[in-house]
Amino acid sequence: MWETIGIWLGAFLTLCIFSFLYKDNPFYKLAEHLFVGISAGYWATLEYHNVFRPNLWDPLTREGRLLLIVPFVFGLMLFSRFTKRFSWLSRWPMALIIGIYAGITIVGYGSGDLILQIRANLLPLYTDHWLTSLNNILLTVGVITGLIYFFFSKEHKGALGAGAKIGIWFLMISFGASFGYTVMSRMSLLIGRVYFLLGTWLHLLE
């Protein structure tokens, strides 16, 4: 019973959203507002039950871990942004969050992206298999010319200009591949909805 109501509601809201493809209308607005409202409510409830209570409130009140008062106060200080007079208080927890986050990500990017990716691009240009050699040459030329394109300290003329032009070609090909993948992704989402409408709702699929 409840499942059927859920499916019909899902189908109705899907069609409401699709109606925007014709033009903006009250049904689309209804679905849009419902989505925003329900998402906000869902997130607030989820954060309360999954983050605030198990990580702070319960250990503080039931287990007596008094040290947790510090993050609690820092958390409350974030809300001072709502008042002009005390908004400066929010800078302290903000600074802490940004500092910790920056520290963690810099290490990750340095070791995982920069060093390992540079190492992965140092490839032999001549191997036993001609296809691997061709791949490695293409990769090396693509990396070097791509980097030349982003080198702005000297005017792109002569050999540097030629390298930059080749770099643009490599960049364009990569943008094309990304666009192709984006189309595939969006089509997948549409397939998911049409699958739901035709299969789960109308039972037209095997």
Add this chain to the structure above:
Amino acid sequence: MRKILEKLESLDRRIIFIFIGLSIAIPLLFPVYTDFSVTAPVEGFYDAIEELSPGSKVLVSCDYDPGSMPELFPMNVAVFHHLFSRGHKIIVMQLWATGTLLAERAMNEVLQEFPDKRYGEDYVNLGFKEGREVVMVSMGTSIPKTFPTDAQGTKLEEIPLMQGVTNFDDITILMNISGGLPGTKEWVLQVQSRYGVKLGSGCTAVSAPEFYPYVQSGQLVGLLGGMKGAAEYEKLVQRPGTAQRGMDAQSVSHIVVFLFILIGNIAYFSVKGKKKRLKVSR
């Protein structure tokens, strides 16, 4: 002909929508199941699981939401199915709050085929944890301290499967189903590069081009990119699902998009050429 081309140049976008809609609906209604090949990154993902010794503890982080469900849910189901069929233990977690219900749904679907699998012994759901990269790094130090309880509130020390699991050293391989941020990129940067954990990824097609360099560098053992990746994986694990069913629609809709781009360009250049000729003659 010119009139047709002029009309095509200012074609109402709603006509394109109708064609795209039909190109998806018709192949779903009348599938022909076109064959497709399996690519190397998907094979790498599959082989990584095949090579594990039975009973390995595998961490699966389901970091996605209903927005990316058509692409990622089929691969989530296929990954659980593959792991159970090889006799591995699954530790599920989520860095996306919305991933909790989807992971549970995927697990329930697979459990119908493996009714002998027991919660706490063969699989466990640690639930959602806020904190993104901080959670990942914290797990490197201690998983029980990062997740003191599972999703149902049971203490980790009371769960048989979690006995002896301290940090990533006790996890054989990590599989990430990634809908965005935090996801595969963060797992690579914060966990794979720091702790050397084997990592496989299933991601949306939008983010796949960003992750292919990690496959080439060996930071990812394999990659399932979008619905196509999911379909290839379903083919390998011999469990046809919604991804394989959607491949016909993918192919036809891509052909339609390609044709519209082609026709649009022909119309644009011929009308532009005509305008240029008119200007010169004046």
